[in-house]
Amino acid sequence: MSQSVIAIAEQSEGTLRKIAGEVCSEAIRLGSKAGMDVVAVTIGPGATQAAGATGDFGITQAVAVEGDDLAAYSGEAYAAALAEVIRNKGGGVVLIGATSFARDLLGRLGALLEVSPASDCVGLEWNGGLQAKRPVYAGKALLTVAFPQQPAVASLRPNVFGADGGKGASATVETVAPTGLPAHRATLVERNVAEGNKVDLTEAETIVSGGRGMKDPETFQKLIEPLAETLGAAIGASRAIVDAGWRPHSEQVGQTGKTVAPKLYIACGISGAIQHLAGMRTSQTIVAINKDPEAPIFKVADYGIVGDVEEVLPPLTEQVKGLVSG
């Protein structure tokens, strides 16, 4: 059987997640370099509908894994079902988005397929085999690895690989029901969505982030939230203020928090500790607002304003509003 590139396209209730487009597009690019067919795989309730939608990214062949056994999410069951499809489709390369979904599945797929996946990759090359580049030490260094066994499995960091959508086509979908799933498993029993259905930091196109220079939790809320709302941005925070209890850990950017790569990162009152810089330095454009002109954040910022956040942020929010509505 010829080998294929498997694109695991993450979906929820029939709708593809944003990262799925990035994974499908990269799979197609890699497939043409490696001379392999590309098969998109979706799983869980709504998988068949979502599988068809991968055609928008140029996928022609998709497999949807659906069944009563997969109605409630379980990492054990999902990994076993995906591993079966990967084997049946002759997976030579397997790509998945580096989201929470992959954090639960990647290691399991490695164990089941007896390979070592590469997590959170930011670059893939084909040199007769896959070479994957991935940040280590929270992005302070880049590691390049190769895979002695097949399939080569890699998760792709969101916002790094471009999605090539708008093809307006639909993929041919084969729907399969998994068999022989493990009985001893963790089962999802409850899902609590955060207020306002927030954009996640790792997938956000714009992030407004604050640190100690925001003075106190009230000032943070008063100045950061309106700017973030006007820009449609996600909110980030430095470790110092998360540890101080001002903001939830889910907003922490940097080592022991999240690594982000938005189009625009606005750092307000953040001095730029090395572990914070590691987590946001691959952002496309960085803006820093800080009253200390010597703050290390200015070393990585494209544009800086030296000044107090209480003076700078209110007019910034007002003038952004003018731009957005104009």
Add this chain to the structure above:
Amino acid sequence: MKVTVCVKRVPSTATRIKVGGDGKAIDEAGVEFVLNPYDEFAVEEALKQVDAAGGGEVTILSLGPEAITKELRTCLAMGAAKAVHLVHDAPFRDPLTVARVLVEEIKAQEPDLVLFGRQAVDNDNGQIGVMVATLLGFPAVPDVTELTIADGKARASREVEGGATEVYEVPLPCVITAQKGLNEPRYPNLKGIMAAKKKPIETKEPSLPDPAQTLESLALPPERSEGKIVGEGAEAVPELLRLLRDEASAL
């Protein structure tokens, strides 16, 4: 309840990384090594769960160089009963290789619960906990911020995208990986530090299977070119917005 906690020694998060002459590993000169921050949460949780169960024992397990004895003593000072040190000094080990070695030892320990930090902050794989679970045939929940155990079952909350949480029910034995927020790790007290000196650290020399990933190179990321200070205070805002729109196309 028997709990095994897998820990690793890593460069502190304040480390400025330099690549060594071979282009394959970091230059360790002057680097401060610490217990992986997420592993502190795992050790604390193990001690809490044993207390809550009304008895049991916490065993620390680590694969790493001689020098990790210091971090193992810290875990023992926090309250773990003993440690098993699989001595191996290689700068790069892929996830499956590490998982396979740990699995052999964990099997022998027959724990009810296995805890990991969600990822080691050096290689940032974030896979080994669930990989070990799969090889053992145990269920697993990664990135856990809340854990309660009763009647042979664990209830674990997991943080996912956008600040949402998922709650899982898991039969024991199982694997849990600890996310920040799970607890506040205790500092070892003097009594704990003294007691730790007498606690056993068993050393073994594991044989490693063939690697499942090969290291091609380790490099520093490209430097960002230094940007410009647009100006001072509120007056600089219009120029900042003009640059963001016209030069950076970021708005």
